[in-house]
Amino acid sequence: MSYETPDVDGYSPISVLVSAVVGVAVALLSVWWASGFGPFYETLFRVSPTVEGGGVGSDWVAGNTIPSLDFLIALVHAADVIMGVFILFMVFLHWASFRRIAARMRHPDESESGDAVMADGSGSGGETE
Amino acid sequence: MTNLDHGKFTRVTTLFHSLLALDVFLLFFTGYAIMFNSELWWMVTLMGGATGVTALHRAAGLGLIALIVFWMVLMVISPTGRSNFGEILPRKADVDAFLQDVQFMLGRTDERHPHARQFAGYEADEVPLLSYVGKGVVFIFAIELLLLTISGLLIWSKTGLMQYFATRTAAMAFVIFHGLLGVIMVMGVMFHIFEHGMHPAFYPVETKAFIPRSMIPESHDEDDDHEGTGIEALELAPSWHSVSTIFGSLVVVGIVSVLMGSIVREGYPVPRELVVSGDVTNLLLTIGINIGMFVLFVGIVLSMYGNVMRVRWEKEMQQRQREGETVADGGEPQSDD
Numbered sequence: 001m002s003y004e005t006p007d008v009d010g011y012s013p014i015s016v017l018v019s020a021v022v023g024v025a026v027a028l029l030s031v032w033w034a035s036g037f038g039p040f041y042e043t044l045f046r047v048s049p050t051v052e053g054g055g056v057g058s059d060w061v062a063g064n065t066i067p068s069l070d071f072l073i074a075l076v077h078a079a080d081v082i083m084g085v086f087i088l089f090m091v092f093l094h095w096a097s098f099r100r101i102a103a104r105m106r107h108p109d110e111s112e113s114g115d116a117v118m119a120d121g122s123g124s125g126g127e128t129e
Numbered sequence: 130m131t132n133l134d135h136g137k138f139t140r141v142t143t144l145f146h147s148l149l150a151l152d153v154f155l156l157f158f159t160g161y162a163i164m165f166n167s168e169l170w171w172m173v174t175l176m177g178g179a180t181g182v183t184a185l186h187r188a189a190g191l192g193l194i195a196l197i198v199f200w201m202v203l204m205v206i207s208p209t210g211r212s213n214f215g216e217i218l219p220r221k222a223d224v225d226a227f228l229q230d231v232q233f234m235l236g237r238t239d240e241r242h243p244h245a246r247q248f249a250g251y252e253a254d255e256v257p258l259l260s261y262v263g264k265g266v267v268f269i270f271a272i273e274l275l276l277l278t279i280s281g282l283l284i285w286s287k288t289g290l291m292q293y294f295a296t297r298t299a300a301m302a303f304v305i306f307h308g309l310l311g312v313i314m315v316m317g318v319m320f321h322i323f324e325h326g327m328h329p330a331f332y333p334v335e336t337k338a339f340i341p342r343s344m345i346p347e348s349h350d351e352d353d354d355h356e357g358t359g360i361e362a363l364e365l366a367p368s369w370h371s372v373s374t375i376f377g378s379l380v381v382v383g384i385v386s387v388l389m390g391s392i393v394r395e396g397y398p399v400p401r402e403l404v405v406s407g408d409v410t411n412l413l414l415t416i417g418i419n420i421g422m423f424v425l426f427v428g429i430v431l432s433m434y435g436n437v438m439r440v441r442w443e444k445e446m447q448q449r450q451r452e453g454e455t456v457a458d459g460g461e462p463q464s465d466d
């Protein structure tokens with residue numbers, strides 16, 4: 001089993017430039033588009049003094065009455081909990097693995113034998129710093 | 130064979146990663162200052178009150194759209210991007226790597242699977258471009274960022290949102306949906322910081338994401354007879370044990386608190402159930418969520434440190450190159466320590 005890093009020379013300046021221009025343009029256009037949303041004022045906040053009549057503020061009394069949105073929120077709550085527990089498990093998994101890996105490394109108080117290697121591959125690990 | 134397996138990001142990728150991190154951290158700080166405003170009141174004040182925080186959040190959101198569209202376009206129009214795409218697809222080996230990691234944690238196996246290794250050392254040839262965790266991070270972050278961008282854009286103009294959601298409470302509920310969606314990402318980022326900050330071989334930060342692979346020399350030594358990764362040749366930093374224990378605890382507290390906070394602060398303007406608050410659990414939650422924000426702050430610092438390392442690395446490389454030329458000329462070779 002041997003893996004090769006794909007044999008390419010990184011990204012060409014022209015691709016980077018084109019992507020950057022498109023990125024900025026799409027960002028500006030999408031925000032411009034979103035700010036242009038106009039409500040139909042006829043249907044919003046129609047003044048009628050009762051809750052039943054849908055008067056000002058009656059929506060706060062009624063609360064969120066859209067079932068699909070309620071469902072979405074319940075769904076994302078569940079996703080949060082499931083992913084949260086999984087992420088916690090991954091933290092503990094790595095924590096334990098790191099401790100095992102650390103136990104194999106040379107400890108600072110150990111006597112220095114000559115063949116230590118630094119993480120960057122240079123060969124003078126144990127002796128200077 | 131290369132025994133220097135850390136330089137797998139191109140220069141553009143390292144730059145993109147750093148910018149994306151900065152932008153996402155700013156979105157976290159502003160967004161969760163709004164969502165957890167009773168726990169992070171000081172953050173709201175610090176960033177200019179409700180007006181300042183929302184303005185900053187929108188500015189960072191604009192930056193995020195630009196960044197992710199930039200990346201998507203680059204991945205499609207460049208041969209490098211297209212050739213790398215196959216590398217992020219999940220494989221059976223990734224499942225094996227996860228199962229072997231569980232075994233490794235329990236002490237039932239002696240090595241991590243090549244698809245799980247962060248430090249590959251002498252066995253770098255066996256290690257793919259992305260570990261199974263790396264692939265998971267790419268997938269989860271891509272999906273989260275897409276959904277958060279779409280829902281965020283809809284929220285941008287609240288009156289516009291009400292076109293689709295009829296009432297103000299429903300529009301507010303949509304804002305809650307946006308905030309709850311981000312909780313997965315904020316927990317994931319805390320783990321990401323731990324994973325790449327506390328690996329004993331790379332502590333305090335894995336430079337892979339900061340030093341481009343063009344700057345990593347590859348050695349093709351003849352002595353291929355090394356058994357294992359060679360981890361036992363590395364020296365552990367004296368502070369690793371205490372720092373990793375403290376930081377690991379902070380990460381766990383941060384994740385648990387943000388998760389609890391997302392459940393308690395259901396966030397409807399008109400709650401479905403009355404939440405009694407003001408007791409000791411609230412105090413714990415306040416401390417915990419602030420600890421979570423501290424973990425994110427450490428992430429920013431480590432990202433900065435990674436970039437400082439890159440600058441130092443560049444200088445060192447240039448210096449060595451100059452020295453190498455001098456030697457080739459017959460000049461005096463200098464010892465570097």
